[in-house]
Amino acid sequence: MILADPDAWYRGSIDQMGPEAYAEFQRAIHDPATVGAMVEDYRAGLGVDRAHDDADQAAGRRLTCPTLVLWSSRDDMEKLYGDPLTVWRTWANDLSGGVIDSGHHMAEEAPEQLAEALRGFLGPLVDA
Numbered sequence: 606m607i608l609a610d611p612d613a614w615y616r617g618s619i620d621q622m623g624p625e626a627y628a629e630f631q632r633a634i635h636d637p638a639t640v641g642a643m644v645e646d647y648r649a650g651l652g653v654d655r656a657h658d659d660a661d662q663a664a665g666r667r668l669t670c671p672t673l674v675l676w677s678s679r680d681d682m683e684k685l686y687g688d689p690l691t692v693w694r695t696w697a698n699d700l701s702g703g704v705i706d707s708g709h710h711m712a713e714e715a716p717e718q719l720a721e722a723l724r725g726f727l728g729p730l731v732d733a
Contacts, residue, residue: 607640622713630713667698673726674702675719680709701726 607614611634619627633639674693676682686692693700705722707715 607644608635608637611635611640616708617710617713621708622710626710626713630710662695668696669698671699671701671726671730672697673722674700675705675711675722676702677707677709677711677714678704679707 615630615634617627617630621627622630672693674689674697676689682689690700690702693702703722705711705715705718707718711719
């Protein structure tokens with residue numbers, strides 16, 4: 606279904622992503638192997654990954670390493686799940702994060718904001 610009209614299914618624009626990232630995005634969404642892999646990733650999130658998460662949570666396992674959670678302001682993460690940091694607090698001992706002003710394609714739409722957030726998170730870890 607996706608490959609019948611990838612441009613209608615996946616939204617993105619050259620203005621948001623820039624010419625180079627948009628060209629790669631277009632190549633990817635028209636490649637059956639790439640689209641198949643993307644679908645399998647989502648399927649795993651609803652199946653085997655979820656089962657593993659449930660088992661870890663039932664066993665009381667938590668992330669003990671510093672954890673950064675970032676999400677897009679113009680996507681549906683908060684609408685679907687509420688505050689992502691509240692969700693991740695049940696999993697992580699050392700949590701930080703926040704929202705990036707972008708749509709679904711955060712790295713392509715807001716690379717400077719994303720890089721700054723990653724530098725802020727990783728900098729202290731690298732300097733330690």
